Amino acid sequence: MNAPAVPLLEIEGLRVEFGAPEAPLVAVDDLHLRIERGETLVLVGESGSGKSLTALAVTRLLPAAARIGGGRVRLDGEDLFALPAAAMTAVRGRRIGFVFQEPQVALNPVMRIGDQIGEVMQRHLDLRGAALRARVVEALRAVGIPEPERRAREYPHQYSGGMKQRAMIAIALAGEPDLLIADEPTTALDVTLQAQILELLQAEQRRRGMGMLFITHDFGVAWQVADRVAVLKAGRLVESAPREVFYRAPRHAYSKALFAALPRLERRARPAVSAASPLLEVRDLSVEFPIRKGVFRRIVDRVRAVDGVSLSIAEGETLAVVGESGSGKTTMGRGILRLLPLAGGSVRFRGEDLARLSESALRRRRRHLQIVFQDSYAAMNPRMLVGDIVAEGMVAQGIGGSRAGRAARVAELLAQVGLAPEHAARYPHEFSGGQRQRICIARALAVDPKLIVCDEPTSALDVSVQAQILDLLRYLQQRLGLSFLFITHNLGVVAELAHRVAVMHRGRIVEQGPVDEVLFAPAHEYTRQLLAAVPKIP
Amino acid sequence: MGEFVVLATDACLFALLGVGLVYWAIARRHEHLRAPWREVWARPAAAGAAVVLAAFVAIALADSLHFEARGEEEGDLVSLLDLALAPLREHTETSYSAPFATQAYARETRRTAEGQVRREYPRLAYGGAHLAEPAQRATDLARRASAGVMLGLAIFALPLLVAAGRERRRHGGLAAALLAIARGRTRGPWRSVLGVTAVLALLVGLSAAIAPYYHVLGTDKVGTDVLYQALKSVRTGILIGSLTTLLSLPFALALGVAAGYFRGPVDDAVQYLYTTLSSIPGVLLIAAAALLLDVHMSRHAEAFDSLAARADLRLLALCGILGLTSWTSLCRLLRAEALKLREIEYVAAAQALGARAPAIIRRHLLPNVMHIVMITTVLDFSSLVLAEAALTYIDIGVDPSMESWGNMINAARLELAREPAVWWSLVAALGFMFTLVLAANLFADAVRDAFDPRLRRLGVDAAGLAESPVR
């Protein structure tokens, strides 16, 4: 009988705690995982499942409030938790490389990229001088940075988002580690960049024969990189299986529920919408931001964030606007509501051009057009009660009658979005992300709008919660005949919810039409690229 | 007692008290206002400091109820505090005397009954005057001190019993509650509160027992009791610390928030105003204004009812001038915060709902900048109290006729050069000032930590440089 080979990484009964030792809050509980050399284990879970804490615990870099409550982590058979602090620094960077989620904040802003890579090699590989510089350039070239000699002397702010993440990967690989931990390395990136980074990570892993612990919330990404998948829920391991086995037939009810909640990029039956007269008609809409220069800060040029956009939405229709970050989709949404000054074009609501109305005339029309934001934390004043937040529009528009009348209407609205009337007396921070988004929807509904601009309302939410919010929006559309202008970067959500879709790129709409046509027979090159980059699940 | 007289600063101080009470009433009903105060109260150092501050404020308030005096001081103003401290106020010696002295600091030439001229230390008119022989002082002091301790303990018994009574149910019985308090195992910070209260009660008890018979902190050049002076100075210190911010607050708030929210020309104007004002060195602006005030007041001496009223107005003006130099930094902070807030999505949501600018400012901006106002107010308090002493030294502080720690230091600092040194006025003033400022600083720290969302996060998210602890 052969002795079983020692795995590269073995996590045994890991426990991570917060709070008082007498009554700890357990964030990760009794977790067992193993990773072999050359293997990628993907740890999937929703927010708060403890997946990032697991990764940090392996390297003993937990936030100050957290501590390791028990268990063992063995790297090549060596117990990392038993190592003295000094020995641990020889493990980090050398034997375990770490890629963090946000390159924007993880890179030192005042240190040259080359130095940030070089200090790892200096520390662990004992390289100096010209040899060090050559290795740094080589490392940058390996992660696909063009002109690496020049780029090595630049600072992080001179790099684009995708390049920053490449630089961080170069740093993680600089010590030639045996294990690479990647904590949501593509979550902050657009899909096209995500595809490139995933490719890079996989190529490097194969080339070096590293083990990889890859953390994500996205089943599509998991499918693309995993050898094995482990699902984490509330700090506990739900199931762990080889990729094909897991995706063919997830065993655990929780995994099944997550799969069911996933918005899928498929054709489906969509109820027809009468396209008689459009509710909202936007023509040649432009929004500009001035560039000021010189001694007197004169406006020398303008950036067209939205450049001649035309679209229309019928009553009861959902028009999705998709695009990557910086495409101008959010600016367009706010421009339509005139929350930003317009540079040109018209916004006709039931035939009346909102772009030409005076501020006071516009104020009365505002009740017809509402908005729901992505970040439900920022969207509600933390010092107001939920009831006052929902009633704000009624007060501003002078509707809803007396104080008692408004309170009754608030209770009704909360019930409509699936909350209880007594929630009116609480503060926003007492609610979960999904519940907060429901409150924001109730606030918009309070003034009986005809159209709601939904600006990535589900992007910050977990898939299961996202599915509930999408259900709610569909329900409200049927009940109240609402129209939605639904801004998103997620093509799955488009397929799930929208009737028609417009694809935005660099401030322009490059293609628009019924969902089934645009998503399944794209006419424009950019739409095709976008679709190709979306990670597919079998 | 004569008629009530309300000086301008009295009115301000009571208005301030009113504002505080209104705030308290509002804060009680709003969880987001109560929560940070609970956090402040949960810090033992801050709770103890609050007791000290409360004692100082109580003295200041008692010193702000003025009456016209009757009898031999006809026409003078006396306060409630003066009435309570009547023995101290009336026991005036001829000149310096050391703490607990029975004889004067300086020798005097005296002609004895036999006609000889002798240089001797004369007995004091009040300090230890009840003793037949100065040698009895030690036993007399010991007797009075023990009586004072008893008195102090009696005073202390009341708050102790109140606290124990409140904790009785949770700990099952009065004795258990007392034990829990002593061990610091109670929910409220009773141990530090009661500890500080005990010290204060003992000091009050000792003073009440001894001060009518001895000058506990000595007397100054004109023979006034130093303890009395130091206590009277409390009001000046509290007034300068609090009124200054209060006077400048409305301007800073209105201009800062308006500049940040409206931007454009409003912003340009406000920025110009505060950059200009803050570019003038603060001390010089204060000095210039104080000089002008002096000239103005001496030219219009007839416009003031009394010396007290004049000194009082000068104090008020000083607060105004200090406020003029300190509002700019608050205004700058508020403008920056308003600029940030106006870009936050709940403001955009309110605009989309059709809310008007005043409503947005009132509902969304003001409540979210109040923590800055609160933090600035408490942080500025201590530096203003300290500034008074420095300004008084360069003759641009409070009126020389007004009791203040600055005036006490100013009058006493040259006397250190004498042999033996006259140190008591200086030490008394610095000691009182230190106590007040230390309490204010400790309290302000807790307020800042509790109200500043940025500081609350500090150290929670950070792994810092510590290795994750393994249990």
Add this chain to the structure above:
Amino acid sequence: MSAYLLRRLLYALPILLGVNVITFVLFFVVNTPDDMARMQLGDRHLTQEAIDKWKAARGYDRPLFWNGAADGVAQATDTLFVTSTLRLFTFDFGISDGGRDIGSDLRQRMGPSLAIAVPVLLLQLVLALVWALLVAWLRGSRLDVASALICVAMMSISGLFYIIGGQYLVAKLWRLVPISGYDYGLASFKFLLLPVLIGMLIALGPNVRWYRTIFLEEMGREYVRMARAKGLSDARVLFAHVLRNALIPILTGVVVLLPSLFLGALITEAFFAIPGLGSYTIDALQAQDFAIVRTMVFLGSLLYILGLLLTDLSYVVADPRVRLE
């Protein structure tokens, strides 16, 4: 960047003008030149001729804002406001109310002020940085707690106490240094020792706390976690990453003070009889010499604006992300 600098310099003009209007109103309108003359000459039985002579010597005999007696443009320009403003803007400070040449006084007294202010600034900066870095590194330890207590106590002590106590203890009882006075050249050392030490003590408490907060804030950033994930030593993380980033706000906070160092420390100089600009200002205040005070106000705001400009420039040097546009 040059456009930016030019714009900032142009922006300084209206501010200086505003400062000048304020001081002019304070010094000449609220108090007429006649009042000043009476105060300076001090004689109760003063003749109008003496007052006029005093005013004429200083150019104070012109009307304040509008000269009806002059012709044409001179009606607006031959006024006290315009002439006195122009003189200030050309750094012609004239003679003091007491009759001395202000410009030469300033040049002479700048040295002693800097001799105190510069060492105080540098020494306390280094000491506060080391101290704050140490307690930030050992956050939560007993040393940190003790340091917090010491800092808050140091901040609660009046600056006057340090000065008076220091003079009494070090100079009078121990006789280590002279109580007060000044000498030029190397001999100034023994006079400077105590005031520099005390100036440092006064500044230390608040600065240690402030720097510690900045260090902790930086230590909470993600790039620190990244640096540790690289396996770097504590020292390397502290000095190459945390300190380097924290120095940006700290140094720029120091730079803004640099020009104002010329003005000297008012109270310290007065107590130690240092013939610098601080004691010059105090003497002027006590003598109610408006010409000197007005000059110091003008210089103070000029140096403040210069400080703001230097701060912007130092950001460009210290922070690669900042480009001035």
